[in-house]
Amino acid sequence: MNDAFTASGIVSAAFWLTSLLTIAAAIMVVTLHDIFKAAVFLALSFVGVAVIFFLLNAEFVGVVQILVYVGAVSILIAFSIMMISDVSHGSQPNRGRYVAVTVSALVLAAIAVVAYNTNWTLNSSLEDPNAIAGLTGQFLEEEYASGDGRIVDLYAGDTTTAPSEWALQRAQTGVLADSTPTIGGLLVREFVLPFETIGLVIVASLIGGLALMRGRRNEPEARGGG
Amino acid sequence: MTLEHVLLVSGIIFAIGLYGVLSRRNTISLLMSLELMFNAVVIAAVAFSRFTPPAGLADGGIVTANEVRAALTGHVLAVFIIAVAAAESALALALIFALYRTKETVEITDVAEMRR
Amino acid sequence: MTDGFLDNSLFRNIYCYIAGGSDGCAVRGYDAGFLPSGLEWLAFAITAFVLANIFINGALGGVLALIWGERRILARFQNRVGPNRWGPMGSLTSVADAIKTMFKEDIVPDQADRFLFNLAPVIMVVPVLLVFAVIPVGIGTVVADINVGLLFVIAVTSASGLAIAMAAWSSSNRIAIFSGLRAVALLVSYEIPMALSLVGVLMITGTLSMSGTIAAQDIPFIIVQPLGFLVFFLASLAEMSRTPFDLTEAESELAAGHLNDYSSMKFGVLFLAEWAATIAGAAIITTVFLSGWRGFEPIPSHLWFAGKVVAVLFVIIWIRATWPRLRIDQVLNLAWKGLFELTMINLIVTAILTAAMSDLEADGSMFSRGELLIMAAVNWIVFFPSVYLIGKLLAAKPYNKDGSEDLPDYPVATEQDAALEGAAD
Numbered sequence: 001m002n003d004a005f006t007a008s009g010i011v012s013a014a015f016w017l018t019s020l021l022t023i024a025a026a027i028m029v030v031t032l033h034d035i036f037k038a039a040v041f042l043a044l045s046f047v048g049v050a051v052i053f054f055l056l057n058a059e060f061v062g063v064v065q066i067l068v069y070v071g072a073v074s075i076l077i078a079f080s081i082m083m084i085s086d087v088s089h090g091s092q093p094n095r096g097r098y099v100a101v102t103v104s105a106l107v108l109a110a111i112a113v114v115a116y117n118t119n120w121t122l123n124s125s126l127e128d129p130n131a132i133a134g135l136t137g138q139f140l141e142e143e144y145a146s147g148d149g150r151i152v153d154l155y156a157g158d159t160t161t162a163p164s165e166w167a168l169q170r171a172q173t174g175v176l177a178d179s180t181p182t183i184g185g186l187l188v189r190e191f192v193l194p195f196e197t198i199g200l201v202i203v204a205s206l207i208g209g210l211a212l213m214r215g216r217r218n219e220p221e222a223r224g225g226g
Numbered sequence: 227m228t229l230e231h232v233l234l235v236s237g238i239i240f241a242i243g244l245y246g247v248l249s250r251r252n253t254i255s256l257l258m259s260l261e262l263m264f265n266a267v268v269i270a271a272v273a274f275s276r277f278t279p280p281a282g283l284a285d286g287g288i289v290t291a292n293e294v295r296a297a298l299t300g301h302v303l304a305v306f307i308i309a310v311a312a313a314e315s316a317l318a319l320a321l322i323f324a325l326y327r328t329k330e331t332v333e334i335t336d337v338a339e340m341r342r
Numbered sequence: 343m344t345d346g347f348l349d350n351s352l353f354r355n356i357y358c359y360i361a362g363g364s365d366g367c368a369v370r371g372y373d374a375g376f377l378p379s380g381l382e383w384l385a386f387a388i389t390a391f392v393l394a395n396i397f398i399n400g401a402l403g404g405v406l407a408l409i410w411g412e413r414r415i416l417a418r419f420q421n422r423v424g425p426n427r428w429g430p431m432g433s434l435t436s437v438a439d440a441i442k443t444m445f446k447e448d449i450v451p452d453q454a455d456r457f458l459f460n461l462a463p464v465i466m467v468v469p470v471l472l473v474f475a476v477i478p479v480g481i482g483t484v485v486a487d488i489n490v491g492l493l494f495v496i497a498v499t500s501a502s503g504l505a506i507a508m509a510a511w512s513s514s515n516r517i518a519i520f521s522g523l524r525a526v527a528l529l530v531s532y533e534i535p536m537a538l539s540l541v542g543v544l545m546i547t548g549t550l551s552m553s554g555t556i557a558a559q560d561i562p563f564i565i566v567q568p569l570g571f572l573v574f575f576l577a578s579l580a581e582m583s584r585t586p587f588d589l590t591e592a593e594s595e596l597a598a599g600h601l602n603d604y605s606s607m608k609f610g611v612l613f614l615a616e617w618a619a620t621i622a623g624a625a626i627i628t629t630v631f632l633s634g635w636r637g638f639e640p641i642p643s644h645l646w647f648a649g650k651v652v653a654v655l656f657v658i659i660w661i662r663a664t665w666p667r668l669r670i671d672q673v674l675n676l677a678w679k680g681l682f683e684l685t686m687i688n689l690i691v692t693a694i695l696t697a698a699m700s701d702l703e704a705d706g707s708m709f710s711r712g713e714l715l716i717m718a719a720v721n722w723i724v725f726f727p728s729v730y731l732i733g734k735l736l737a738a739k740p741y742n743k744d745g746s747e748d749l750p751d752y753p754v755a756t757e758q759d760a761a762l763e764g765a766a767d
Contacts, residue, residue, distance in 0.1 A: 037457070
């Protein structure tokens with residue numbers, strides 16, 4: 001490639017930058033005294049996580065993350081802060097602050113040790129274009145093209161079809177290939193039972209929220225004095 | 227960017243959320259920290275999905291559609307977690323409203339009747 | 343990295359004009375550009391900058407034109423002349439207004455939270471401009487043809503609620519907070535019918551990408567999906583807080599709502615974001631329901647797109663000139679008791695139709711013109727009774743159910759009062 005700056009370099013730089021931003025925003029969320037500002041930083045860290053998803057080739061999950069978290073959850077939180085307006089106390093730490101620091105540091109250490117000491121299967125091939133292409137649905141498109149139900153490896157297999165220029169590019173960038181139809185198929189075929197259960201959970205929480213908020217409406221101050 | 231790096235970032239965010247849950251008194255702050263922890267878990271799920279290539283690549287180089295689907299299971303798990311977290315936060319905010327209505331406070335340390 | 347972008351003809355044409363020694367451009371038959379080989383990263387940066395500038399400035403120019411056009415058209419509706427002094431037919435009025443806004447004094451209220459107060463306009467304007475990146479404005483003329491375009495548009499526009507909440511909260515002004523509460527309630531409610539009304543389109547096209555949606559529209563989806571169009575149109579009117587739903591800025595109650603404390607360029611940016619959101623909404627409606635840039639031959643595709651957007655904007659202005667503003671309870675009732683049911687009806691009918699017609703042996707995603715026509719016929723048959731039914735259900739009830747006249751709580755002068763007053767004199 002003469003277009004010298006490679007995919008992995010840019011993606012790595014973007015990943016570390018986004019991670020730093022996300023972590024900084026998350027720290028602000030748990031330390032800020034002003035709770036509304038904390039909610040804004042929470043939205044910022046949600047956006048950062050969404051960008052990390054994009055960098056991990058999970059654009060569907062990334063967009064869903066923005067839609068649900070930035071568009072709904074953080075707005076709901078901001079809304080309730082505005083409604084409750086009991087923010088004069090702010091968000092104060094409790095007495096167990098140093099215990100909390102210790103516990104979370106220990107958990108982080110455990111996660112780091114496990115992450116770095118496990119021999120993850122096949123993680124060496126993460127720069128392998130085939131792997132990336134396989135994860136982003138490239139092979140499925142080839143399956144439709146060949147029509148025999150098998151997916152032909154574009155690089156190493158006994159290729160019946162020569163890899164097209166387009167396919168090679170897609171395999172190398174992997175960013176814009178389409179994994180969304182596969183996820184959709186998974187949701188309504190293999191995982192249809194959990195999918196329906198989630199629907200049930202959401203309906204239950206909706207009804208529960210309504211029941212909680214219905215409350216008593218006969219307080220005298222509800223009618224504005226005339 | 228390797229799997230370890232992504233897991234490390236995910237772990238850091240999880241630890242920050244855990245610290246928030248353990249150390250804050252305001253229930254809305256608790257909810258926000260919980261959402262951070264959910265997000266960390268979702269990052270881990272997507273990272274495993276991204277960095278674990280279909281098994282067929284290791285031997286012979288033939289990848290079947292089923293293996294690709296298996297590799298994308300992490301994304302499906304992520305979508306499920308996000309959906310559950312959204313339902314959970316809506317319910318939690320309703321609970322906070324109810325708490326504020328009856329107790330006029332949103333501090334979790336003030337709600338300690340069951341302890342006595 | 344660049345090779346993925348080189349699939350995009352708009353990007354490619356600029357990049358290959360600049361960059362020398364790029365293999366990707368050579369493969370596609372471009373001559374080497376004027377930059378020496380090895381500076382591809384610079385060419386990449388310049389291209390990105392130029393593209394962003396074209397689209398953002400296009401949006402800004404569109405906003406200026408829209409403000410002028412709206413004032414002229416509203417004046418016609420109200421039997422006035424409208425702005426007519428500066429430029430031909432007053433067309434430079436909004437430019438003059440923009441310059442005037444820039445030179446006003448920038449005031450931040452004493453009680454305001456400075457950080458959030460200054461951040462809110464930025465957060466307001468960024469999502470709106472992001473929307474323009476995924477909308478194809480002509481054949482192959484799109485900044486980023488991402489494969490989750492429709493979802494991206496819904497996701498990104500939903501972020502504006504947070505900006506409004508920030509602007510309202512940071513002003514620490516009661517009127518602004520009322521406006522913010524109204525805006526957030528409205529945005530959250532209308533997001534649901536807005537997203538669900540697009541699902542019918544999704545079932546027919548089988549893709550989330552904008553260009554795929556346009557490619558599937560042998561017949562514009564306004565004909566195939568009348569219910570979906572109605573709901574989406576009303577919901578996007580609410581999302582951009584245009585007239586029947588503009589209670590966040592109801593002048594008589596809330597002055598300018600969350601914009602109350604803003605002045606100078608910050609006000610300008612917030613104002614611009616709102617109007618750009620209107621254009622973005624019209625562009626999305628055009629792309630999803632009016633077959634985007636498609637049209638017949640001698641007229642270029644960009645003109646088709648622009649013409650359709652202008653037509654949608656005209657309808658929006660027409661509605662502003664015609665309809666009164668709704669109350670907050672009416673607005674929320676319409677979302678939850680009206681539009682939500684309509685989308686459900688639309689979803690069920692479309693699901694049955696697509697399941698009945700899709701030929702699983704063929705590629706399954708595209709429907710032919712004849713099948714689309716059958717769908718359109720069924721959908722129109724469903725359209726009228728369901729809209730009539732929901733309208734009946736939502737119709738305003740008499741003040742008391744038994745029909746007896748009950749005076750409201752606030753004091754109202756009656757004829758007896760007037761008579762008594764007269765007697766007292």
